[in-house]
Amino acid sequence: MTNFTRESLLKRPFNDFRNYPYGFSRSGDFSIRESDALTQYGVLISALLSGEYAPQNQEDDALLASARGEQAPTTVVEKAWAKYQARIHRPKVASMYGKGKFADESFGSGSAEDSEDDLIVED
Template sequence: MATLTREQLIKRVFADPKNYPYGFARSGDFSINESRALSQYGSLIAALVDGKLTPEMDEDFNYLAVAHGDKEPENIAERAWLKYQKRINRPKAASIYGRTRVTVDEDDDDEISDNSDLTLTISED
């Protein structure tokens, strides 16, 4: 597979059909500007973070520093990328009813007698 250049990655629209099947703009998680920036720069940032593209410009180094948590985001694309990462890596909500059905084992009829471990000594004075 041929490696893509920075310009090709910027022109490629970034999409995540697994987590955002209807797109970033329709998810309700991102503002209009954030969804535009994520769609435009997401492929570039993802390639930089995954190591598929070596950083060439200061902007690339800034994207990497923000993605690794070494620097605060300065522009809308960096803020959108961090927000996207928080959304896809958040813990999944579990059901309040649990995941597995609780079963009662009928073979557990180990009843404890009242006197089994108790020794009582009464002394008369």
């Protein structure tokens, strides 16, 4: 386990290329102030949550408690992290039409016995 200092963690920019490939500031989800806070403090908060860095002062304790959900976010950094977590853990959007009949595997099997929609006209 590598020993990190607070200053070394704050110097490293935080990026999430999986969820925000063009950066936080270009996503439209965050204000300029929030994206700057995430970029500057994201590595520190991630290290606090993973246990790689132990809190050294009250600010670190407050960041960790807010990130864990033990207290309400009060600072810009805490609010930006809460907003970031809400954005990356939101449910995926499905089609509003549901599962279509063309996506059904039984469709197109070709047997007339399975189809209930066939119209049979007898004279």
